[in-house]
Amino acid sequence: MSWLLPGFLGAGFAVALPVILHFLRSKPKAIIDFPTLRFLAEAAIRDTKKHRLRRWITLALRCLIIGLLAAGFARPFFANFHSGGGQIMIVAVDNSLGMQALGRWNARRDWAVNQLKDLGSGDEAGILMMQPTPAWLAPVSGNIEQVRETLSAMQPGFEKAHYTPALRLAGQTLAAMPARSKTIIWMSDEQKAGWLGTQFDEPLPTGVKIRFADTAPHPDSQAAITTVQWARDGFNRAVQVNIRLYAPDAKTRQLTVKTGGKVIAQQSANLKAGAEQAILIPLKNASDAAAAIHQGVSVSMDPDDLAADDTAWLAPRDDTARTVLYSPGSGPASHFLDHALGSLEQFDADPLTDQPFPQGDWPAGAVAIATSDCFQPPLLDHLNHFVAAGGAVWIVVDGSEPQMQWLAAHNVRVTLRPQADEPEHLRDWDLDHPILGAFAGQSVLPLMEVEFTRSFGLSGETLTPIANWPDGSAGLAEMTLPGGRAFLSGFPLDRSATNWPVQPSFVPFVHQTLRWLAALQRTKTDWRIGDTIPLGDRDGTWRAIDTARSQPDIHESGSVRPTIPGLYEFNYADGNTHKIFAVNAPLGQSDLTPWPDPNQLLALESKAGPEKEQAAEYTAVKLSDEAAESQQRLWWWLLAIVAVALLAELAVANRTAV
Amino acid sequence: MPSTPPPLRRVVPPPPPRRVVVKPARSFDAAPARKRLPPLDMALLAELPDLALQARYMVEGFLSGQHRSPQKGSSVEFAEYRAYQPGDDLRRVDWRLYGRTDRLHVKQYEEETQLRVFVVLDVSASMDYRSATAKFRKIEFARIVLAALGLLAQRQRDAVGLALAGAELKDFLRARSSQAHWRLFVARLEGVIPGGTTSLASSLESLAELIPARSLVVIASDFYEDTDRLAVALRRLRYDHHDLIGLHILDPVEVDFDTDGRGIFVDAETGGQIKMDAASVRKGYLQRFGKFCDELDAMFRGIGGESVRLRTDCSPMSALAEYLAHRSRRL
Numbered sequence: 001m002s003w004l005l006p007g008f009l010g011a012g013f014a015v016a017l018p019v020i021l022h023f024l025r026s027k028p029k030a031i032i033d034f035p036t037l038r039f040l041a042e043a044a045i046r047d048t049k050k051h052r053l054r055r056w057i058t059l060a061l062r063c064l065i066i067g068l069l070a071a072g073f074a075r076p077f078f079a080n081f082h083s084g085g086g087q088i089m090i091v092a093v094d095n096s097l098g099m100q101a102l103g104r105w106n107a108r109r110d111w112a113v114n115q116l117k118d119l120g121s122g123d124e125a126g127i128l129m130m131q132p133t134p135a136w137l138a139p140v141s142g143n144i145e146q147v148r149e150t151l152s153a154m155q156p157g158f159e160k161a162h163y164t165p166a167l168r169l170a171g172q173t174l175a176a177m178p179a180r181s182k183t184i185i186w187m188s189d190e191q192k193a194g195w196l197g198t199q200f201d202e203p204l205p206t207g208v209k210i211r212f213a214d215t216a217p218h219p220d221s222q223a224a225i226t227t228v229q230w231a232r233d234g235f236n237r238a239v240q241v242n243i244r245l246y247a248p249d250a251k252t253r254q255l256t257v258k259t260g261g262k263v264i265a266q267q268s269a270n271l272k273a274g275a276e277q278a279i280l281i282p283l284k285n286a287s288d289a290a291a292a293i294h295q296g297v298s299v300s301m302d303p304d305d306l307a308a309d310d311t312a313w314l315a316p317r318d319d320t321a322r323t324v325l326y327s328p329g330s331g332p333a334s335h336f337l338d339h340a341l342g343s344l345e346q347f348d349a350d351p352l353t354d355q356p357f358p359q360g361d362w363p364a365g366a367v368a369i370a371t372s373d374c375f376q377p378p379l380l381d382h383l384n385h386f387v388a389a390g391g392a393v394w395i396v397v398d399g400s401e402p403q404m405q406w407l408a409a410h411n412v413r414v415t416l417r418p419q420a421d422e423p424e425h426l427r428d429w430d431l432d433h434p435i436l437g438a439f440a441g442q443s444v445l446p447l448m449e450v451e452f453t454r455s456f457g458l459s460g461e462t463l464t465p466i467a468n469w470p471d472g473s474a475g476l477a478e479m480t481l482p483g484g485r486a487f488l489s490g491f492p493l494d495r496s497a498t499n500w501p502v503q504p505s506f507v508p509f510v511h512q513t514l515r516w517l518a519a520l521q522r523t524k525t526d527w528r529i530g531d532t533i534p535l536g537d538r539d540g541t542w543r544a545i546d547t548a549r550s551q552p553d554i555h556e557s558g559s560v561r562p563t564i565p566g567l568y569e570f571n572y573a574d575g576n577t578h579k580i581f582a583v584n585a586p587l588g589q590s591d592l593t594p595w596p597d598p599n600q601l602l603a604l605e606s607k608a609g610p611e612k613e614q615a616a617e618y619t620a621v622k623l624s625d626e627a628a629e630s631q632q633r634l635w636w637w638l639l640a641i642v643a644v645a646l647l648a649e650l651a652v653a654n655r656t657a658v
Numbered sequence: 659m660p661s662t663p664p665p666l667r668r669v670v671p672p673p674p675p676r677r678v679v680v681k682p683a684r685s686f687d688a689a690p691a692r693k694r695l696p697p698l699d700m701a702l703l704a705e706l707p708d709l710a711l712q713a714r715y716m717v718e719g720f721l722s723g724q725h726r727s728p729q730k731g732s733s734v735e736f737a738e739y740r741a742y743q744p745g746d747d748l749r750r751v752d753w754r755l756y757g758r759t760d761r762l763h764v765k766q767y768e769e770e771t772q773l774r775v776f777v778v779l780d781v782s783a784s785m786d787y788r789s790a791t792a793k794f795r796k797i798e799f800a801r802i803v804l805a806a807l808g809l810l811a812q813r814q815r816d817a818v819g820l821a822l823a824g825a826e827l828k829d830f831l832r833a834r835s836s837q838a839h840w841r842l843f844v845a846r847l848e849g850v851i852p853g854g855t856t857s858l859a860s861s862l863e864s865l866a867e868l869i870p871a872r873s874l875v876v877i878a879s880d881f882y883e884d885t886d887r888l889a890v891a892l893r894r895l896r897y898d899h900h901d902l903i904g905l906h907i908l909d910p911v912e913v914d915f916d917t918d919g920r921g922i923f924v925d926a927e928t929g930g931q932i933k934m935d936a937a938s939v940r941k942g943y944l945q946r947f948g949k950f951c952d953e954l955d956a957m958f959r960g961i962g963g964e965s966v967r968l969r970t971d972c973s974p975m976s977a978l979a980e981y982l983a984h985r986s987r988r989l
Contacts, residue, residue, distance in 0.1 A: 040923060
């Protein structure tokens with residue numbers, strides 16, 4: 001039995017008070033003559049004995065009450081004398097992809113569970129997941145058995161290894177907790193990628209120890225599919241697979257492409273360690289290729305020691321983000337644009353495709369170049385729908401009345417600038433804007449030499465100027481629309497207004513502008529574990545189509561963060577639209593190389609001197625006593641006994657008159 | 659010729675009246691020395707004439723019940739001799755004495771008594787008790803009642819005797835009906851010094867040897883006696899055809915135990931001490947005391963006598979009158 005506040009035990013001397021009062025109490029001295037005691041003697045003797053016994057019981061109860069009160073205020077507790085007393089262990093679980101390497105997870109999980117066997121009653125443990133950000137799977141508590149069960153039931157993850165945040169959080173958590181022993185059970189494979197960026201010169205807090213498992217053996221066979229993308233092999237659709245071989249130095253692997261569970265292509269690849277290799281797998285069957293483009297594919301190779309990165313998924317190709325809608329042949333300007341777009345296809349591996357405005361709604365992911373005809377029926381309605389749906393528009397301001405009215409409705413004022421004797425130039429270029437990216441690293445002189453003879457000044461709160469006219473009004477500006485963005489050029493794209501279409505900077509400018517606008521619309525297809533996929537404001541069902549592990553359907557809105565790689569489908573609640581997402585293992589996690597210097601890991605423990613360690617241990621002991629007392633709460637029981645004793649004392653004392 | 663009276667024989671002086679030599683009361687060592695009781699309150703007895711008519715009627719009835727004795731109308735108690743005088747009834751000449759002394763002597767007998775009433779007074783220390791609510795000490799109360807009974811008997815020309823019971827028979831006064839005897843009776847009552855323990859049974863057994871048969875024995879006591887022994891003594895009296903009346907003299911505290919006293923209770927006779935709270939033992943006391951009284955009543959009824967409880971917080975005359983009236987109705 002130990003006492004948290006032993007000074008209160010001094011109050012126990014107060015038991016002398018009832019003892020003194022007991023012996024100094026006023027005893028009845030009155031002499032009462034009575035004819036005979038023959039009717040009293042038997043009862044009186046019995047009652048006298050009873051009273052004497054009750055008096056002693058009362059005295060004992062009073063002493064007990066005082067003693068228990070003193071003991072209760074002294075906060076008693078049973079200190080843990082066994083070896084595991086007052087320990088706290090935090091199991092930091094590396095749920096990164098690398099832990100799925102052959103045998104690593106089970107070996108380290110068993111090792112971690114075995115470490116917890118040292119814990120006993122009064123000890124505490126918790127589980128901290130390392131990735132993607134440190135999170136408590138089981139908060140630190142005294143329920144050791146639950147921690148063991150949770151740990152035993154865990155499965156490895158696919159996250160990107162990053163150890164430092166979890167290490168610091170575990171260290172800080174332990175430092176703030178009272179315990180005789182504070183230990184981090186580091187359940188990890190010490191992957192080099194996970195330790196990158198760690199400040200090894202910053203040790204853990206004083207008193208916090210860390211235990212590492214044995215170094216994992218290097219895998220015999222390890223290769224990973226890093227990226228998969230759509231490509232072309234001549235006239236055939238193809239899948240380009242990038243693979244990196246880590247071990248052994250060379251090996252032939254069989255690649256298989258599936259769509260909807262059907263093998264549509266197979267190919268052998270001779271892999272060599274070192275640089276990443278790109279392997280083109282043509283989809284020779286047109287129907288299979290069409291199905292693959294529509295449904296997405298999975299590419300896998302022969303499993304090796306780390307099978308989790310031997311399969312990758314590719315979402316269906318989204319062509320709408322590569323479409324430029326405009327009105328070819330509608331005027332001189334269209335010829336220059338048509339020429340510029342056509343020239344891009346010559347050297348762009350992923351070119352933008354131009355096409356005229358369709359009869360119906362414009363594709364949501366396309367980029368529209370809106371000239372004067374777009375602001376008149378019937379294209380005006382489609383333009384409004386397109387903009388409302390978040391479409392990206394390049395508005396070529398030509399001063400037509402419908403166009404000016406539409407812009408005025410969107411809080412943009414267009415002013416025909418007076419024609420000067422000399423051509424004017426744009427100035428105040430915002431070289432940080434993406435559409436000027438092609439010039440920012442070179443020279444902006446080609447832009448500044450462009451002459452303008454007919455121009456419109458743009459102004460409005462929704463505009464962000466990119467280049468201004470000499471009078472300060474915007475000549476090129478970015479416009480914020482309710483659903484998306486627009487780019488405004490304050491001059492017609494013909495020779496009557498400017499000589500830009502015949503300048504060398506025109507095609508790069510057009511290309512960069514359209515690419516920027518298209519990028520606003522393009523849906524990212526290369527999602528990785530750890531990414532948060534935006535789903536929009538509409539509700540829908542997130543469903544796994546083909547994943548490494550089975551996943552239940554979930555109702556989501558806003559965003560989703562997959563933890564299992566695979567092919568997913570999000571069906572919007574309206575039932576008309578859906579999107580398919582491919583989620584793959586994180587990049588850079590397939591290299592299972594451990595941290596090269598184990599001594600650095602061991603150096604993470606505090607190097608505080610013996611005095612500081614002793615002081616920390618003393619503090620830990622004191623705090624541990626408080627923790628033990630807090631857990632046991634014996635004082636509560638003592639006070640409960642006091643309450644019962646008080647009632648008993650009251651009952652007995654009231655029957656002890658003499 | 660003048661008749662010569664026969665020579666009287668030598669007259670032998672008659673033996674003195676039998677007196678029981680009673681040992682002085684043995685005072686109880688533990689008990690404090692007792693003082694003589696105050697004289698009898700003659701004012702109370704002075705009220706007796708008023709009570710007399712009522713009492714006499716009751717007593718007559720009471721006595722009439724006792725006259726179914728074969729000794730009725732006869733004087734059986736020899737008093738003294740006196741010289742013969744002319745006119746004396748020759749049947750009363752003691753010829754045997756004449757034969758011895760040649761002188762004529764006439765036997766003189768006690769006046770004829772219809773009844774001999776012996777009152778027995780318990781003079782133990784337990785009778786020397788008076789609580790705050792009582793009007794008299796128990797022994798004072800008993801004295802008054804017994805004096806009243808004696809006075810009633812004396813007025814009815816009945817003989818009344820007295821016995822003082824303590825650890826043994828302390829004093830005995832033979833039954834007489836003379837005025838002088840009455841004064842002696844009263845003097846003996848006034849001279850009572852209570853104290854010591856009680857052995858009423860042995861006192862009554864001694865008394866049974868002294869009194870003639872067919873007497874009325876009135877016992878005034880608290881009867882704190884072993885009931886088995888007491889029953890034997892009462893049966894012994896009853897064997898001699900005595901009529902037995904027990905006056906159970908009780909202090910109100912003894913009856914009700916209505917006291918909240920806390921302290922050391924001291925037994926008046928034994929000096930035993932018990933420290934206790936009266937309230938805590940009252941229930942048990944009343945149970946045991948009630949049982950004792952019931953046993954006492956049953957014992958008197960069992961031997962053909964009767965007992966009556968008289969509380970000292972009541973008027974002794976009223977209590978006596980009430981009892982006698984009740985008794986006369988029953989007889």
